[in-house]
Amino acid sequence: MTRYVRYTADGKVSYGVLDGEIIRELHGNIFAGAEPTGKTSKLSNVKLLAPCEPLNVAAIGRNYKSHIADRNIAPAPHPPLFWKPASCIIGTDENIVFPEGANNVHYEAEMVVVIGKKAKNVSKADAPGCIFGITAGNDVSERDWQKNDLQWFRAKGSDTFGVLGPAIVQGVNYNDLLVESRLNGEVRQSQRTKDLLFDVDTVISYITQFVTLMPGDVIYTGTPGTTKPMQPGDIIEVEVEGVGTLRNGIARASTIMD
DSSP states (O other): OOEEEEEEETTTEEEEEETTTTTEEEEEEEGGEEEEEEEEEEEGGGGOOOOOOOOOEEEEOOOOHHHGGGGGGOOSOOOOEEEOOOOGOOOOOOEEEOOOOOOEOOOOOEEEEEOOOOSSOOOOOTTGEEEEEEEEEEEEEEEHHHHSSOTTTTTTTTTTTTEEEEEEEEEEOSSOOOEEEEETTTEEEEEEEGSSSSOOOHHHHHHHHHOOTTTOEEOOOOOOOOOOOOOOOOOOEEEETTEEEEEEEEEEEHHHHH
């Protein structure tokens, strides 16, 4: 199992391989064959960033039966796809900031797939070869805007509404991982990815019939169960088995500006 991180130390942004509490620095981009530099840093001495910088941020809605059952929504005939702007991406330990007027903002714990090579018209059988690794995500969602707006650009795409990290992991079985959220330490969501209505390979094949995915692009694969609102001052954690835990505080834009 290999864990890749992206981090800043001494004013420099680098990729590295996380080995316990030690990061082994890499030279170059992990999607283009980065090489070890021989330098190491303690995890405690760096700031982790979102583990990649996607051009495309795809997401699947309504992909667990447990997320739609209580709303009497029938499963879709194909993956219900939407897009998030890349500008919404943040990493662990950064604040999720509610913009003005956002009063019903929910967490959504998700497994996120990271694409490793250019992918177009990929068959389901070939989809695993397009995957670089797996990370954790929080598809932050303002439910009132989601319900009432024509598009979800602000409901799911506001700045800081796409949390990724803490690492990209290779060597895990993405078809059966536990996805969990905790709000202020209390478990709020917990389900395995084997329960996805549309599995990862199906999702990749479907997306690439229409959109070319590039190395470093990500796919949020859906959230399980029931979600609830977060409030400023809360701490939300998202953990994907084998990947690690995202941890983010909640704040309002007015508080940050003051």
